[in-house]
Amino acid sequence: MDERKTRILEAIVKDYIESAEPVGSRTLARKHDLGVSPATIRNEMADLEMLGYLEHIHTSSGRIPSSKGYRFYVDDLLPPRPLGAREKALIDKWYRAKVKAIDEVFKETARIISRVTGNVSMVLAPQMNKAAFRCLQFLPLDDYRAIAVLMTDAGFVENRIVPLPDGASFEDFQRMARVINDTLAGVTLDALPPGSLKKIRAEIGDEEIYQAAIEIINRSLDNEKKERLYLGGTGEMLSQPEFRDVERVKEILLMLEEEELMRDILHAHVGNGLTVSIGQENDYKGAKDLSIITATYRLGGELIGTIAVMGPTRMEYEKAMALLDYMNGHLSEVVQKFRW
């Protein structure tokens, strides 16, 4: 990979990202001032194809970048470019206007991402079990039931209706809450230390109430393991010429509707900061011609959520990465603020 090959590859990737059309040697020579003739470019292209950076649809159409080509472009050619001040200001303004509740932060984040990039965006809201336990309270409902309200570090409140076991009174539950609060304060929900359960059991005494307590904690965990997924831009996506085929669109929409699947895909891609996964590199076979960029946000060093862009491999990586990076910082900050 000498200097010239690099420049030509870069030009091809850029052109293709812009035009969505296979790039030929002549056009390339005309548009970019590479200082060599189309013939030379053709030779270089043949080399680049041999090396696996480019692909050929058929004998006589221009080249398109392969996954490897994009990979090289993203890793070695893209200067990390921060988002422009104007865009930042716009985003901040949008947030201020739209966001009234914590839920909406995620929704609007997804919206902004899809608007700016023209692709599908996904936002995984913080997982409760990754957040630390803060406090558990009960509210009386009637003689048989109470509402358990569970709060975490990240500003989330979860509630659940729980039946009172026979013979237990609301006061028993209050006591149970006190014990649990004392024991679990600050503990991460997905890693309850085994000792703490024993301690709770000992403190509570009554076996039936202890079972109820465990039940509540487990139920909350159960539900919250499925973090909320916010999707945006399914309509936007159709502007991309690669989705002119309705069948393909259908496949993708069906995929997007499988929340479980999308969560799995996002989890698989989580890394440190920005992660780019290009075409073939994706594990899921329905995404072999898609690229996924993810960014993760943290709270106190602990990973609690993910935002992502998904689009055709021919994607404006630079823009998407800069945006994701910014939104990520933003989101971390917002979640931070909601911490108490």
Next chain:
Amino acid sequence: MDERKTRILEAIVKDYIESAEPVGSRTLARKHDLGVSPATIRNEMADLEMLGYLEHIHTSSGRIPSSKGYRFYVDDLLPPRPLGAREKALIDKWYRAKVKAIDEVFKETARIISRVTGNVSMVLAPQMNKAAFRCLQFLPLDDYRAIAVLMTDAGFVENRIVPLPDGASFEDFQRMARVINDTLAGVTLDALPPGSLKKIRAEIGDEEIYQAAIEIINRSLDNEKKERLYLGGTGEMLSQPEFRDVERVKEILLMLEEEELMRDILHAHVGNGLTVSIGQENDYKGAKDLSIITATYRLGGELIGTIAVMGPTRMEYEKAMALLDYMNGHLSEVVQKFRW
């Protein structure tokens, strides 16, 4: 509209719903045993077109039903058919397997509807302000803040972080909660009787705490006026031949992403029980070639939510209506159960 015209119109609508192709006289005569020749059918078709029940794309293609044609079909020709026992059993089973929390009832309802009808489905979860106030509680958070938990009749719990005004203690808040609970129990949130506010004010005494109380109630209302909208089947929809055109699909997806808009559309269509709105009849211009069927569910006579199917005017009305009717009853029941 004599007997024969009616039969012919019915045959055309059914054929068109099934095939999505304009229906011609010859084919119609062959498939249905109408006892008359194609020529007669042609004459009748011409009449039906004159009367506005049928339409013509161009001189020599078969007829397709107009909005008026569908309307006649739906109103006068469709026998109200309940859902088959097998389907019902399937749905009930599905619910049992999938639904673990109240949220999921709505999500899965949307999913079932879109699966069965092959169209987009929408479910509006109960509005809090249509439900009756049940109880307000506070949980201490830190020295400056508390969590207000608001519960309603319909089984929903809403929480919100509220700052304690200067000089107020948590005990003041507890007292305030007591007053509010006593005063507002059973009152519908969107119609707080003016007298009750005065009463609360008098009881609380302290002006600042009173303001905080009002603030909390208002904020909750504010947020809950936007009931949750669950969407399903955007992928399913693409199986319909009328959506072979990507541009059209894009428009619809963009429309569906506008939650506000969708809510408005649903609200506009709400009636008693099943409502069918066909093509032109729709107010929103992006839905002029779509039909929307809605059903509303109630709690104690009060309307609290809506479920809907949206698809091309060429829709299996019979199936969709039967399904919606069943799901509706089901949902009313579920919400009822969650009542306390």
Next chain:
DNA sequence: AGTTAGCACTCTTTTTCATAGAGTGCTAAC
């Protein structure tokens, strides 16, 4: 040895044209 011009060849896209098929509308006969 690297670079370039030239040219034959390939493959796609677009256009044109002809044809087949489905359907209508009208007239005249039943």
Next chain:
DNA sequence: GTTAGCACTCTATGAAAAAGAGTGCTAACT
């Protein structure tokens, strides 16, 4: 009132031709 027949219209389909873009290779050039 119903039907058969027929001319006419419009669409869909497919073949063939032409245009366009691009490659790969060879030979010439620096």
